[in-house]
Amino acid sequence: MKETLSGNEAIARGAYEAGVKVASAYPGTPSTEILENIVRYPEINASWAPNEKVALEVGIGASFGGGRAIVAMKHVGVNVAADPLFTLSYTGVKGGLLLITADDPELHSSQNEQDNRHYARFAKVPMLEPSDSQECLDFTKLAFEISERYDTPVMLRTTTRISHGKSVVETSAPVTDLPQPHLMRDPAKYVMLPGNARKRHFVVEQRMSDLAKDAATLPVNRIEMRDASMGIITSGVSYHYVREVLPEASVLKLGLVHPLPLDLIREFAGKVETLYVVEELDPFIEEQVKALGIAVKGKELLSLCGELTPGRLRQGFGLPAAQQMAAEDLPGRPPNMCPGCPHRGVFYTLNRMKAYVSGDIGCYTLGFMPPLSAMDTCVCMGASIGMASGVVKVIPEEERSKVVAVIGDSTFLHTGVNGLMDMVYNKAASTVIILDNRITAMTGRQENPASGHTLMDDPTFSVDLHMLCKAVGVQHVRTMNPLDLAECEKVITEEMARPEVSVIITNKPCVLIKREGVFKKGPCYVVDPLSCTGCRACLKIGCPAIQWLPGEGKKGIAHIDALLCTGCDVCRQLCKFSAIGEANER
Amino acid sequence: MSDKVTNILLVGVGGQGILLASEILSETFMLAGYDVKKSEIHGMSQRGGSVVSHVRFGSKVYSPIVPEGEGDILFGFEILESYRSLPLLRPGATVVVNDLCIPPPAVLNGQQEYPAGLPEKIAARFPDFLLIDGQKLAADAGNARAANTVLLGAISNRLQIEEKYWQEALERMVPKKALAVNLAAFALGRSL
Numbered sequence: 060m061k062e063t064l065s066g067n068e069a070i071a072r073g074a075y076e077a078g079v080k081v082a083s084a085y086p087g088t089p090s091t092e093i094l095e096n097i098v099r100y101p102e103i104n105a106s107w108a109p110n111e112k113v114a115l116e117v118g119i120g121a122s123f124g125g126g127r128a129i130v131a132m133k134h135v136g137v138n139v140a141a142d143p144l145f146t147l148s149y150t151g152v153k154g155g156l157l158l159i160t161a162d163d164p165e166l167h168s169s170q171n172e173q174d175n176r177h178y179a180r181f182a183k184v185p186m187l188e189p190s191d192s193q194e195c196l197d198f199t200k201l202a203f204e205i206s207e208r209y210d211t212p213v214m215l216r217t218t219t220r221i222s223h224g225k226s227v228v229e230t231s232a233p234v235t236d237l238p239q240p241h242l243m244r245d246p247a248k249y250v251m252l253p254g255n256a257r258k259r260h261f262v263v264e265q266r267m268s269d270l271a272k273d274a275a276t277l278p279v280n281r282i283e284m285r286d287a288s289m290g291i292i293t294s295g296v297s298y299h300y301v302r303e304v305l306p307e308a309s310v311l312k313l314g315l316v317h318p319l320p321l322d323l324i325r326e327f328a329g330k331v332e333t334l335y336v337v338e339e340l341d342p343f344i345e346e347q348v349k350a351l352g353i354a355v356k357g358k359e360l361l362s363l364c365g366e367l368t369p370g371r372l373r374q375g376f377g378l379p380a381a382q383q384m385a386a387e388d389l390p391g392r393p394p395n396m397c398p399g400c401p402h403r404g405v406f407y408t409l410n411r412m413k414a415y416v417s418g419d420i421g422c423y424t425l426g427f428m429p430p431l432s433a434m435d436t437c438v439c440m441g442a443s444i445g446m447a448s449g450v451v452k453v454i455p456e457e458e459r460s461k462v463v464a465v466i467g468d469s470t471f472l473h474t475g476v477n478g479l480m481d482m483v484y485n486k487a488a489s490t491v492i493i494l495d496n497r498i499t500a501m502t503g504r505q506e507n508p509a510s511g512h513t514l515m516d517d518p519t520f521s522v523d524l525h526m527l528c529k530a531v532g533v534q535h536v537r538t539m540n541p542l543d544l545a546e547c548e549k550v551i552t553e554e555m556a557r558p559e560v561s562v563i564i565t566n567k568p569c570v571l572i573k574r575e576g577v578f579k580k581g582p583c584y585v586v587d588p589l590s591c592t593g594c595r596a597c598l599k600i601g602c603p604a605i606q607w608l609p610g611e612g613k614k615g616i617a618h619i620d621a622l623l624c625t626g627c628d629v630c631r632q633l634c635k636f637s638a639i640g641e642a643n644e645r
Numbered sequence: 646m647s648d649k650v651t652n653i654l655l656v657g658v659g660g661q662g663i664l665l666a667s668e669i670l671s672e673t674f675m676l677a678g679y680d681v682k683k684s685e686i687h688g689m690s691q692r693g694g695s696v697v698s699h700v701r702f703g704s705k706v707y708s709p710i711v712p713e714g715e716g717d718i719l720f721g722f723e724i725l726e727s728y729r730s731l732p733l734l735r736p737g738a739t740v741v742v743n744d745l746c747i748p749p750p751a752v753l754n755g756q757q758e759y760p761a762g763l764p765e766k767i768a769a770r771f772p773d774f775l776l777i778d779g780q781k782l783a784a785d786a787g788n789a790r791a792a793n794t795v796l797l798g799a800i801s802n803r804l805q806i807e808e809k810y811w812q813e814a815l816e817r818m819v820p821k822k823a824l825a826v827n828l829a830a831f832a833l834g835r836s837l
């Protein structure tokens with residue numbers, strides 16, 4: 060059947076058609092929808108893991124048990140999963156195992172732009188790179204064949220344009236003749252003590268060289284001869300930009316980007332006059348082609364930074380640009396926390412207290428934006444607590460009480476709890492605020508071990524964050540209502556002054572939680588235009604529901620959008636003139 | 646079927662339903678037998694940021710994004726975002742815009758003003774310009790939230806695609822209980 064599917068939907072479909080038994084992931088843009096779509100196939104046991112390392116370990120277990128497994132994450136997630144990955148390369152698999160890395164050129168929603176093709180080379184595993192949704196489906200199925208034929212995990216790399224782009228896909232029926240998983244023992248292969256691993260390293264090298272030879276005959280690597288004066292080696296979405304902008308050029312399209320089909324590259328280079336590599340981010344293919352002694356042009360024409368686009372390709376090849384009107388300077392529209400977000404009050408308070416805020420990855424990273432402007436660092440998932448420990452180790456005594464780490468519920472369970480263990484164990488006195496909104500909010504509200512529900516929406520045990528903090532040794536754990544500014548100020552002041560580790564857990568949910576009874580909307584608020592003095596105090600929380608009307612009143616007045624207001628009450632507490640109140644009272 | 650690829654851009658603010666509208670468009674083109682590619686960035690933009698969705702259809706489509714300066718049709722859900730995206734268009738492109746201003750943060754807090762006179766400036770550059778009161782028309786059709794579908798109807802007029810494919814796409818993509826309102830909203834838009 061024909062359907063328009065996104066790359067992520069097509070991968071999910073491919074997993075189903077390949078007879079996958081287990082899927083595990085931690086949500087991360089742009090990879091999140093892979094698992095969200097796998098849920099449509101009840102044959103697959105799909106679950107959110109607390110982090111990417113655990114997700115991969117679940118996949119490895121399923122594979123060793125003889126079932127096919129798929130594990131998905133965004134590019135930076137592979138950094139977390141790298142430890143098991145490198146040894147998995149040595150053990151190989153039983154049931155096929157596919158690891159998806161969804162890269163994000165242009166950093167549409169990421170903290171760096173790393174090119175994960177290097178991981179395939181570094182970990183010595185084959186990597187496929189699809190260029191549209193049809194290939195996402197086909198390559199997912201192919202990955203399992205390669206995985207089992209060569210006894211190796213396989214990586215599949217997508218980029219944001221592939222993951223979230225939609226194109227027409229032909230689907231087919233799932234395979235039916237896969238062996239039934241059961242316990243199988245083979246310690247020489249699966250126990251990587253040095254003695255065993257040393258032998259396996261030879262197996263790994265042999266496998267990669269076999270694959271490199273066979274790569275020339277894999278139909279996913281193909282030469283398309285057109286005009287021989289210009290030959291372009293390319294892969295992934297770049298292939299389509301090449302076809303769009305340079306339709307006459309001959310192309311070597313690579314579906315397998317590691318190991319490279321060196322014979323095919325030599326053959327292609329011999330057929331064309333000038334050879335180019337068109338690739339996003341790093342000169343991954345280019346450098347290996349140059350190492351063959353073949354003259355090739357690549358990164359001198361295209362940037363190492365950012366996504367490729369048809370326009371950038373045109374510019375790189377010196378083609379005339381389309382006639383375009385110039386961009387004007389217009390008010391920007393950066394993302395903002397939702398109206399009524401429970402984190403706003405905490406950041407407002409931290410800003411007022413001039414705290415040095417060690418931040419983390421999630422919606423609350425937006426606490427960096429003005430007017431809240433209350434975040435001083437943000438590096439990676441779970442890092443805020445460890446970094447707070449580090450900074451108090453070096454700064455003078457009188458500055459130490461200024462340091463506060465903030466972290467979300469999901470992020471705390473991802474890798475934050477390890478930092479907290481270290482903080483207690485090594486006696487680095489700092490304050491940690493767990494912004495518990497009871498869902499993995501930033502990526503679109505995925506369940507996590509503290510939310511009480513699984514990916515399949517079954518009710519389950521939910522981690523007690525308070526007891527968890529106690530269990531790792533925190534003596535002072537308290538709960539705080541983040542929508543009560545006086546309480547925020549009191550609790551945060553007290554805990555910052557404490558020369559010991561303390562944890563504050565906020566107790567209001569994300570306003571977007573859909574499950575009944577978790578988030579309760581309050582009464583709608585209005586500004587009384589007669590009492591409003593135009594002092595602008597309420598604008599300091601940056602709530603999207605509050606608008607400044609410069610033309611009204613003496614100095615202008617504030618106005619609350621009734622459709623956006625969730626009745627969180629934070630703005631009312633900011634108004635010294637009691638101009639803000641519940642709508643029905645006015 | 647002509648070989649030429651048609652480039653459509655849907656722009657607006659996160660949360661306005663742009664992704665669903667572009668899905669309905671893509672579905673329509675696929676049903677009508679075309680090759681279709683659609684691409685947008687979401688993630689951060691879910692929190693009220695700018696959204697640009699690219700939809701391209703033709704007998705064979707390569708790039709999933711509209712090449713800069715080659716947009717044929719701009720489908721704007723909000724005025725400022727529509728104006729911001731004009732550089733993506735080719736001269737003479739069609740521009741259909743919902744008459745709605747959503748102030749961005751710097752305007753909300755009074756640091757900047759929402760630029761005035763944007764519809765007139767768009768009309769001056771792109772003569773094939775239509776400003777639609779989507780909210781009002783949708784309310785006439787039975788639900789102010791179906792404004793997107795009114796706009797879809799207005800766009801459908803400018804594309805040579807049989808009406809039955811639009812209907813079928815709406816039936817496939819819109820939840821059952823909202824279908825009647827959306828079909829009415831579509832018809833209103835198509836009559837513009």
Ligand code: SF4
Pocket residue numbers: 395396397399400401402422423496500501568569570571692
């Ligand atoms: S999604 Fe939830 S946590 Fe994120 S900004 Fe909105 S209310 Fe806050």
Ligand code: SF4
Pocket residue numbers: 586590591592593594595596597598616617633634635636637638639
């Ligand atoms: S804080 Fe009160 S008085 Fe000041 S601008 Fe806001 S509503 Fe008006």
